[in-house]
Amino acid sequence: MDTNTFYNEYETVDRAKEDPAADAEYRWKTRKSLLIIIPCVLILAAVIITSIMLCNNNNNNKSSSKTPPSTGTSSAVALKAVCKETLYPDLCYSSISALNLKNTTDPEELFRISLRVAIDSIHSLSTTLAAKKDTTSANKALEVCQVVLDDALDTLNDSLSSTKLLSLPKIHDLKTWLSTTITDQDTCLDALAEFNATALIGDSMTKPTQYASNSLSIVSKILGVLAKFDVPVNRRLLGIGHTGGHEFPEWVSSGDRRLLQEANPKPDVTVAKDGTGDCTTIKEAVQRIPKKSNNRFVIYVKAGKYVENNLLDKPMWNVMIYGDGKDKTIVSGSLNFIDGTPTFYTATFTVNGKGFMAKDMAFKNTAGPEKHQAVAFRSSSDFSVFYRCKFEAFQDTLYAHSNRQFYRECDITGTVDFIFGNAAVVFQKCNIQPRQPMENQYVTITAQGRKDPIQETGISIQKCTISAFDELKVPVYLGRPWKNYSTTVIMQSNIGAFVKPVGWIEWVSGVEPPNTIMYAEYANTGPGAALDGRVKWAGYKVPFAAEEASKFSVENFIKGSTWLPATNVPFDSTL
Numbered sequence: 001m002d003t004n005t006f007y008n009e010y011e012t013v014d015r016a017k018e019d020p021a022a023d024a025e026y027r028w029k030t031r032k033s034l035l036i037i038i039p040c041v042l043i044l045a046a047v048i049i050t051s052i053m054l055c056n057n058n059n060n061n062k063s064s065s066k067t068p069p070s071t072g073t074s075s076a077v078a079l080k081a082v083c084k085e086t087l088y089p090d091l092c093y094s095s096i097s098a099l100n101l102k103n104t105t106d107p108e109e110l111f112r113i114s115l116r117v118a119i120d121s122i123h124s125l126s127t128t129l130a131a132k133k134d135t136t137s138a139n140k141a142l143e144v145c146q147v148v149l150d151d152a153l154d155t156l157n158d159s160l161s162s163t164k165l166l167s168l169p170k171i172h173d174l175k176t177w178l179s180t181t182i183t184d185q186d187t188c189l190d191a192l193a194e195f196n197a198t199a200l201i202g203d204s205m206t207k208p209t210q211y212a213s214n215s216l217s218i219v220s221k222i223l224g225v226l227a228k229f230d231v232p233v234n235r236r237l238l239g240i241g242h243t244g245g246h247e248f249p250e251w252v253s254s255g256d257r258r259l260l261q262e263a264n265p266k267p268d269v270t271v272a273k274d275g276t277g278d279c280t281t282i283k284e285a286v287q288r289i290p291k292k293s294n295n296r297f298v299i300y301v302k303a304g305k306y307v308e309n310n311l312l313d314k315p316m317w318n319v320m321i322y323g324d325g326k327d328k329t330i331v332s333g334s335l336n337f338i339d340g341t342p343t344f345y346t347a348t349f350t351v352n353g354k355g356f357m358a359k360d361m362a363f364k365n366t367a368g369p370e371k372h373q374a375v376a377f378r379s380s381s382d383f384s385v386f387y388r389c390k391f392e393a394f395q396d397t398l399y400a401h402s403n404r405q406f407y408r409e410c411d412i413t414g415t416v417d418f419i420f421g422n423a424a425v426v427f428q429k430c431n432i433q434p435r436q437p438m439e440n441q442y443v444t445i446t447a448q449g450r451k452d453p454i455q456e457t458g459i460s461i462q463k464c465t466i467s468a469f470d471e472l473k474v475p476v477y478l479g480r481p482w483k484n485y486s487t488t489v490i491m492q493s494n495i496g497a498f499v500k501p502v503g504w505i506e507w508v509s510g511v512e513p514p515n516t517i518m519y520a521e522y523a524n525t526g527p528g529a530a531l532d533g534r535v536k537w538a539g540y541k542v543p544f545a546a547e548e549a550s551k552f553s554v555e556n557f558i559k560g561s562t563w564l565p566a567t568n569v570p571f572d573s574t575l
Helices: 020-064 072-083 089-099 107-130 139-164 168-194 206-228 254-260 282-286 546-552 560-567
Strands: 269-271 297-301 304-307 310-312 319-322 329-333 349-351 357-359 362-365 377-379 384-387 390-392 398-400 404-408 411-414 416-421 424-428 431-434 443-448 458-462 476-479 487-491 518-522
Touching: 072 089, 072 107, 072 206, 089 107, 089 206, 107 139, 107 168, 107 206, 139 168, 139 206, 168 206, 269 282, 282 297, 282 310, 384 560, 404 560, 411 416, 431 443, 443 458, 443 487, 458 546, 476 487, 487 546, 518 546
Parallel strands: 269 297, 297 319, 304 329, 310 349, 319 357, 329 362, 349 377, 357 384, 362 390, 377 398, 384 404, 390 411, 398 416, 404 424, 411 431, 416 443, 424 458, 443 476, 458 487, 487 518
Antiparallel strands: none
């Protein structure tokens, strides 16, 4: 994060039995909502379906004549209808039509072509940046670019492979993964900006990001609608009715579910500083993790302080690491920006592989406030869960970089933007603890980095306690909008009196954020929760209704009702 501005139940209720009148009112409200929502959604679907029907009719008419059939015109109509729903329709049309050699009118195939366009574009960009290494003082930033662009390519290729049989759960996955590819590209830009080296890339990132955005729009606004309403267009390819009947995602095996019911799972590797385990360092244990395994790999770390930096890279799937308690098992590091390390690389502990879990451990960065950006933990792990953990540092403590993440009963301590990133993340029943920064700073708890309006990302803080870690002598704010579509909601939490009455602050002092941000508070308590003096930004939503707040619950925001039960970590699915 930039420092410049600081230095210038589950219990089903039978309403009809408990209160017939309330049940009738509930059913009427539900019908009213459906009467409003369904027609709007079906209008969108109708645009696509009508175009495809016209295309098919044209093809049938042409095939019955003596003239050889030509699908060029009909495919153009279908492609324009699809691209019309994207943020960059002209670019969408020109890029897909260039590769649409079979002149297909199938929206799914057009989506696949859009993914190929994005893959080719990012690959070309990555090659160009690689050639610039060793020619500039910003090599460390270029290294970040190589890592995140490679991750983006992996994610896009995985997305392309996943389109063979689409279903609603898979469409949710695709929306998450495509959101992540946009975040990865933006992370490259952030790293270059830290080293004042954005000139190295110029505007060459623009088209790759727009291509990814177009793919995200297509899967969100078209394929998702067709699947949700069971529209009879390519019903077989959409996979309606073919989810397999599993309550959990495919990557959660039955063996995993049984294993995760145990309070202290049997470890595959035990780490102990005193030599009583299989390894004396966590790094040794990480080297034993199998690649792309669907089986849970469990690492137990005995009490002690482990001074080491660790990376669990993308092929390390379904890893669980647990300790003897967040005050007993501690992983500590001190990498920081002032000493020359890009923020992205300063994390004491980094996880990228899907399905990561951590329990009863602490992760710290001890660099101190004078070292500026110094991350304790960075996660890009999809379906990651953190339970009874501690994250402690000063500036940029917890980097929730991307994908779906859930934190329960964790302690998070810091000063400047100490919860930041662009994941779809829910913090539930956590202790969020601002601490005293340097004298010429103020405290901002969150900095959310959503860049694209279609991304399904944001920070949701629910049923947490926001209390002081130590004596605070500077202003404290709930957060500041990092990017144009920053999204942060704090709800049902207890907020301490030290939070300034305005609640939030601009990213650049005196410059009101764009009205495209989405910031809100709902049903909070405590002396710092009063809304009377809050900011008057167009993007700050007051009042915020329960229906809107529910969109940021575990069930709706990270679709946690399908995968979290398998982790054996408690969670509140709704408000």
